[in-house]
Amino acid sequence: MIEGTSSARLPAHATSLWQSCIEQLAQDIPEQQFNTWIRPLSATVADDRTKVVVAVANRFKLDWIRAQYAARISALLENIQGHPVVLELALTPREGPSRTSPAPRVSQDPLLAEVPDLAPAEVVHPSGPKTRLNLALTFGSLVEGSANRMARAAAMHVAGSLGQLYNPLFIYGGVGLGKTHLVHAIGNHLLSDRPNAKVLYIHAEQFVSDVVKAYQRKTFDEFKERYHSLDLLLIDDVQFFANKERTQEEFFNAFEALLAKKSHIVLTSDTYPKGLADIHERLVSRFDSGLTVAIEPPELEMRVAILINKAALENAVMPEEVAFFVAKNVRSNVRELEGALRKILAYSRFNQKEISIQLAREALRDLLSIQNRQISVENIQKTVADFYKIKVADMYSKKRPASIARPRQIAMFLAKELTQKSLPEIGELFGGRDHTTVLHAVRKIGAERQQNTELNQQLHVLEQTLKG
Numbered sequence: 001m002i003e004g005t006s007s008a009r010l011p012a013h014a015t016s017l018w019q020s021c022i023e024q025l026a027q028d029i030p031e032q033q034f035n036t037w038i039r040p041l042s043a044t045v046a047d048d049r050t051k052v053v054v055a056v057a058n059r060f061k062l063d064w065i066r067a068q069y070a071a072r073i074s075a076l077l078e079n080i081q082g083h084p085v086v087l088e089l090a091l092t093p094r095e096g097p098s099r100t101s102p103a104p105r106v107s108q109d110p111l112l113a114e115v116p117d118l119a120p121a122e123v124v125h126p127s128g129p130k131t132r133l134n135l136a137l138t139f140g141s142l143v144e145g146s147a148n149r150m151a152r153a154a155a156m157h158v159a160g161s162l163g164q165l166y167n168p169l170f171i172y173g174g175v176g177l178g179k180t181h182l183v184h185a186i187g188n189h190l191l192s193d194r195p196n197a198k199v200l201y202i203h204a205e206q207f208v209s210d211v212v213k214a215y216q217r218k219t220f221d222e223f224k225e226r227y228h229s230l231d232l233l234l235i236d237d238v239q240f241f242a243n244k245e246r247t248q249e250e251f252f253n254a255f256e257a258l259l260a261k262k263s264h265i266v267l268t269s270d271t272y273p274k275g276l277a278d279i280h281e282r283l284v285s286r287f288d289s290g291l292t293v294a295i296e297p298p299e300l301e302m303r304v305a306i307l308i309n310k311a312a313l314e315n316a317v318m319p320e321e322v323a324f325f326v327a328k329n330v331r332s333n334v335r336e337l338e339g340a341l342r343k344i345l346a347y348s349r350f351n352q353k354e355i356s357i358q359l360a361r362e363a364l365r366d367l368l369s370i371q372n373r374q375i376s377v378e379n380i381q382k383t384v385a386d387f388y389k390i391k392v393a394d395m396y397s398k399k400r401p402a403s404i405a406r407p408r409q410i411a412m413f414l415a416k417e418l419t420q421k422s423l424p425e426i427g428e429l430f431g432g433r434d435h436t437t438v439l440h441a442v443r444k445i446g447a448e449r450q451q452n453t454e455l456n457q458q459l460h461v462l463e464q465t466l467k468g
């Protein structure tokens with residue numbers, strides 16, 4: 001029996017070992033953590049399935065995954081496979097200029113063996129101190145479309161006139177939509193103009209770790225010296241500050257110090273400032289005091305342009321009709337698009353075939369069958385209504401009795417959890433309700449689920465039914 005995971009054996013033949021492992025992890029760990037740390041990973045599996053090499057984009061992520069998830073992943077792999085599996089974590093081949101040998105490749109699995117990693121690695125900027133900036137993430141490599149136009153324009157403005165308008169700049173949006181790319185682009189642009197500027201990119205969880213270390217080692221003076229002296233602080237995924245009191249206090253101090261000396265702060269998050277849970281009001285109001293911009297999921301033409309661009313970066317030609325085919329089928333976010341492209345390139349190289357719609361169809365077989373089963377809000381409303389024996393129409397009605405309001409809240413919660421829809425979009429599909437009503441439902445049911453076993457059980461059944 002593995003701690004924290006189901007003891008049931010998963011059929012390794014049904015899908016790849018790694019795929020089974022991450023599907024299980026998706027159920028075991030909170031969605032936010034899964035999307036941030038596990039979803040972007042790619043893996044290679046040895047022929048005899050005794051070894052899995054997981055490629056991680058940069059050193060920070062690698063350390064974090066080793067500390068937080070490696071034991072659990074190992075245990076899951078062993079549980080699925082039925083014998084011990086060696087787990088190796090490796091940096092992707094393009095990590096930094098000093099790395100000479102590519103990440104180990106042990107798989108003969110055609111879809112995994114020759115997968116070029118499209119996520120460029122994080123490197124130290126040659127012209128300055130350690131910035132943690134990834135040089136490949138620039139405005140030039142970011143495709144523009146209506147989904148990111150405003151955020152991109154604001155980011156370019158900040159990069160070009162630091163410390164003036166839009167301070168702080170708060171960028172929010174769903175998973176894999178280019179927030180991290182945009183903040184790196186700001187830092188890289190600034191450094192190309194002002195090579196001596198003090199710039200730091202940091203993930204919010206690394207900031208939390210730094211606070212903990214400063215606390216343990218009593219080195220808050222150094223900590224302050226480091227953060228308060230920056231010209232530009234780029235901080236990713238601030239929703240991770242939730243419930244971390246001391247971190248929030250230190251971040252508040254850094255924030256005030258930086259703004260006072262007209263240094264710039266750029267933050268990203270998966271939600272807009274007022275949607276952040278468990279973060280002090282004084283910090284939330286600071287986040288919202290400059291400019292807040294959203295990045296939306298890319299529209300069809302933008303997805304096509306991204307695919308063609310990314311293929312070109314890999315020295316491959318993706319015909320427009322194939323790009324349209326892929327873009328129509330992979331709609332959720334850019335990271336998923338990159339994953340699809342990776343598979344197509346690997347499949348084409350392995351089979352030495354030109355990229356065509358037929359080839360894309362074969363390469364994306366698994367993904368397309370999952371897409372076909374994609375969960376819609378309408379489906380959720382129907383399933384929940386059936387389960388609680390109310391009418392589907394009550395999902396959109398204004399009726400308030402608890403016997404109706406509660407299933408409706410549960411459906412809203414599941415819609416947020418299982419689809420890519422934003423809060424306002426969900427509100428619209430529930431009879432034109434305000435996004436704050438949806439947010440309230442999502443938080444309420446989410447919190448109650450932790451305390452109430454019966455509700456948790458019901459949600460579990462609903463989730464399983466919907467996932468098919």
Ligand SMILES: Nc1ncnc2c1ncn2[C@@H]1O[C@H](COP(=O)(O)OP(=O)(O)OP(=O)(O)O)[C@@H](O)[C@H]1O
Pocket residue numbers: 035036118119120137141142143144148173174175176177178179180181182237270306334335338
């Ligand atoms: N408009 C775009 N043009 C080109 N590449 C893009 C674009 N948007 C996103 N990407 C690429 O998609 C991948 C995911 O983007 P990124 O990591 O910036 O997403 P994110 O919004 O920060 O996601 P998360 O919330 O999971 O951290 C990256 O490799 C990034 O370079």
